Amino acid sequence: MNWFTALWPMIAGASLTLGAMHLLVWLRDRRARGNLAFAGLAVCVTGISVFELAMTRAHTLEEFVALLSGSLVPVFFGFVCILAFVRLYFQTGRLWLAHATWILRLAGMVFNFISPPHLIYRRITELHQAELLGATITVAKGIPSPWLWLYQLSVLSLLAFVADAAFALWRRGGPMERRRAVVIGGSLTTFILLAGVLVALVHRQVIAAPYLVSLPFLFMILAMGYEMSHDVLRAAELARELRESEQRMELAAGAAQLGLWAWEIPQDRIWATDQCRDMYGIPPRTAITLDRFLSAMHEEDRDGVRQAVAVAVAGGGKYEREYRIQLPDATPRWIAARGQVEFDSTGNPLIMRGVSLDITARMLAEAEVRRHRQELAHVTRVSTMGELAGSLAHELNQPLTAILSNAQAALRFLQQDHVDMDEFRDILKDIVADDQRAREVILRMRAMLRKDKAHVQPLDLNEVIHEVLRIMRSELVARNVTVTTDLAPRLPLVRGDRIQLQQVLLNLMVNGCDAMSASPTAERRLTLETGRETGDHVRVSVMDQGAGVAAGDREKIFDPFFSTKAHGMGMGLPVCRAIVTVHGGRVWLTDHDGRGTVFHFTVPVHREDEA
């Protein structure tokens, strides 16, 4: 036993061990093709070392030549593995250089097989025994082949490929890529160069030594293995980080009361966190399908959700919905769900991932706000009607007066000798008509005084204006205010609550009348105007010729409790603005040319597709 005979088995063993490790990595994860290339290279190195050892023990020239030719095979595959490894691991490298390298190498090998050993030697003159590290080994002596450049060119080409790829990686990368470029690129170029030099020295019989290509190759794979072990460590670290991040995510989701879910669409299988299952009343570890999930939903909301899901899956991608969940023996809960569909390259939906959030508290708060707003609107409406009470009573008084007088006249006619039946019939008709009128007055008043939920419907704003003019009629007469209307014909319908919009108009008109209370009778003129506004809105303008609004009050006039009237509550305009805003419109004021103020408000046009 000497150093020499121990060296090759060590090389072979070490590279096989490393190769086996990375082969295992590839077997576990078929995407790790870099590891496969590495394992291949390790096997080639083992092969090379076996050939090299055998050559040192060759007895005949023929045997030596055969072994020399054979050793070109693992070297060729080693080259191929290096090329593949660099491409896969660096994800860069010039393809034409790679192809040039292996083609040159293959060509050399084939040429050598056809006419051995003419790639390397023109002729081997003799074999002789030499002493090396205490062992006797066989060494060849011969004339180098003129084709040797082919062999060397392939080595240079490989070098160029590796160096170029390493340089590209260096230029592209962050710290990890740079280290990789230095360690692997550096060791590959160094050891390829070293192996090339060694081989050249042996060929030219500068040194009397066996081929020792396997040794630099071993260092090469050691360096590569060292670098790749970083990846293994990094993978373990990533796994730990992933676990950590999952835990953090779950913690955050838990704290935010978010339910996480994912729906595998082709399999109709829903994964959901326990918190999410809780929300939908689904016990842990039971299978969930889309239908099972929908069954937890409030009946009225189910179709809407189904449709939203269908739209997202059909290509929309985004899913966003608020709905109620109705679990047995529980009050309904409001859920907001958001999801995103992932499609494969052909556009088939694969999976939808999303979150669900219990928004019951928010919805209840919003409902409360809505209720308060409605109550406030009602209170101010009743208060405005209170201001008009005298006029409204008068409005009712008119038909009552007519009815009473008609009835008393009828009684008197009856006492006469001759009863004019035509006159009598006319009287009764008039009584019925007046009663009908009184009823309408009462209905209008009751509608304004009632505390109802908003009822949004398509409305003709011109008609709403006429209705308010009927309510205001006596008031306008009593205040000596003349009304002019300039209503656009064929106005599109708007979406709104009749009573609330009447309230807005009533308020603006009463304000206009108040503003003109000090004006001479002839100048108390209120103009009502309707028209189309850009952006699919209808505009209503109420124009007075009153004192106007002081510039400093322009901003404050819509603030609650701000009033310029002696007895004003300061709630009229804020409520008007709230009503108009909820309708999706806006309210503002401008100067009337010359004198007075114009209040404008807009209401969105009703669209047929809106429910």
Place this chain on the structure above:
Amino acid sequence: MTDRAPTIYLVDDEPSVLKALGRLLRSAGFAVAAFRSARDFMAGHEADAPGCLVVDVSMPEQTGLELQQWLARANSPLPVIFLTGRSDIPTSVQAMKAGAVDFLTKPVNEADLFRAVGEALRRERESRAARSELAALRWRFATLTPREREVLGHVAAGKPNKQIADLLGTVEKTIKVHRGRAMMKMGAESLPDLVRMAERLGVGGSRP
């Protein structure tokens, strides 16, 4: 002139009320002329015809009160009854001060209406009688000579004949003749009767 039947002028902007009240008044035998507005009434009524005005206080353009003021300016003897839909005390006070017969709240009962109309027509009749008597006096006064008028003025002022004669630079007897002629022309039955007539005509009554 006085034997013409009186007309009730109705003014209300509300057609059904106008129609019903007109019917009621006609059923009680009144002649009725109905108008939708103060303007219509101004244009359509007969200025000297006997009757009374029943008018709603609050109407667009000209109100009932404004119509009352217009009548006063025009020296019309037409009495005014107001109707109102609301109990508005300041307005009613203003109306009554301006000489309204009554201020009725709608719905108005027939009894109240007829009573007010009756009262208005009575006042109108009286004022009309008074006006026609005054007109007769004026006519008769116009037949007096300037001297007789002068004497009548001093008589109405309560001066004795002697003082009047001194003032006019004549004798007492002449004054007596002038006074006798004036009494005859004026149709006075006695001296106090003559003095009363002079006062109504506003001749010398206020002088001490």
